[in-house]
Amino acid sequence: MHAAYLAWVALVRNALMVTTPLIRRACFWLRVSGDVGRWHAVAGSCFSDPVAFTWLRVAHRVLAYLFFATFLAHFAAVLDHGLIRRDGVLRTWEVRESERILISKL
Numbered sequence: 407m408h409a410a411y412l413a414w415v416a417l418v419r420n421a422l423m424v425t426t427p428l429i430r431r432a433c434f435w436l437r438v439s440g441d442v443g444r445w446h447a448v449a450g451s452c453f454s455d456p457v458a459f460t461w462l463r464v465a466h467r468v469l470a471y472l473f474f475a476t477f478l479a480h481f482a483a484v485l486d487h488g489l490i491r492r493d494g495v496l497r498t499w500e501v502r503e504s505e506r507i508l509i510s511k512l
Contacts (some may be wrong), residue, residue, distance in 0.1 A: 415476070422473040429466040431460060 487495040 419476055426469045433462045
């Protein structure tokens with residue numbers, strides 16, 4: 407149960423990390439494609455719709471807030487495991503000495 411939950415959380419986090427910037431890019435194309443110029447050819451004529459721009463902007467805002475909420479939930483879990491439970495979960499995230507040496511050589 408716990409592994410399935412963690413896999414689901416990772417999937418949602420990664421989906422938000424990918425879709426939020428893409429929607430923002432689509433909003434930018436919509437905004438710029440309303441102007442006459444070179445971006446209109448890149449964005450295409452379907453991006454000059456103000457209704458689509460509004461929906462994409464709202465979707466971007468909702469996904470950004472959802473992404474921020476997942477960040478806060480992860481931060482709360484870190485504090486819970488580190489300060490309250492003290493169950494050693496944070497020790498699995500520490501950088502080992504061999505990894506530190508490898509990073510310093512980069």
